[in-house]
Amino acid sequence: AQKITQTQPGMFVQEKEAVTLDCTYDTSDPSYGLFWYKQPSSGEMIFLIYQGSYDQQNATEGRYSLNFQKARKSANLVISASQLGDSAMYFCAMREGASGGSYIPTFGRGTSLIVHP
Amino acid sequence: ETGVTQTPRHLVMGMTNKKSLKCEQHLGHNAMYWYKQSAKKPLELMFVYSLEERVENNSVPSRFSPECPNSSHLFLHLHTLQPEDSALYLCASSQGSTGSGNTIYFGEGSWLTVV
Numbered sequence: 001a002q003k004i005t006q007t008q009p010g011m012f013v014q015e016k017e018a019v020t021l022d023c024t025y026d027t028s029d030p031s032y033g034l035f036w037y038k039q040p041s042s043g044e045m046i047f048l049i050y051q052g053s054y055d056q057q058n059a060t061e062g063r064y065s066l067n068f069q070k071a072r073k074s075a076n077l078v079i080s081a082s083q084l085g086d087s088a089m090y091f092c093a094m095r096e097g098a099s100g101g102s103y104i105p106t107f108g109r110g111t112s113l114i115v116h117p
Numbered sequence: 118e119t120g121v122t123q124t125p126r127h128l129v130m131g132m133t134n135k136k137s138l139k140c141e142q143h144l145g146h147n148a149m150y151w152y153k154q155s156a157k158k159p160l161e162l163m164f165v166y167s168l169e170e171r172v173e174n175n176s177v178p179s180r181f182s183p184e185c186p187n188s189s190h191l192f193l194h195l196h197t198l199q200p201e202d203s204a205l206y207l208c209a210s211s212q213g214s215t216g217s218g219n220t221i222y223f224g225e226g227s228w229l230t231v232v
Contacts, residue, residue, distance in 0.1 A: 043205050044225040044226060045209075050220055109159050
């Protein structure tokens, strides 16, 4: 069974608008971390934002925020005020804690985001 | 500028060649990783090193041989590769190989083409 599911293979957004990229996860470990990465066409995987399973507040980093809904096991990435440079692949990943889970992060298949001028 | 540097960025090699990919991290981390990313496939973990010892090897063919001489450097030695090995190879590092909060930082990747 997939541990990380990204259901949107491709998304389009108008410049300056907000966009939400979906991510759902599956784990029975109470301790886990959720990550989002951006991969432009150059190939580099750029870390964007992290959310811990025990964090009470949603994580934010500049224009990026993570909409963490623990009961629904979702960790959607919200990009506000999209810019042309945001066009890239976006990957959601999960790293489970030490209580029996694998410490190796699991990545989703990614969502391709295209920002239109 | 990334804290994880990979060289070369692009490599074309024949099936009988021997080449190496190099990775260097400047973040003071003690765990390093090799990932393979093929077109239309999820990211695949190949090797994990923690404190210079291999802790994970996901059934990778022996034509890929990793080497971790110290906590800052990681190599992937390549020999007698197949065309299906053509992919983007990503190196990464983190502070510790365990712990759900340890962020993994990636390099820019090495694009490998096997002809």
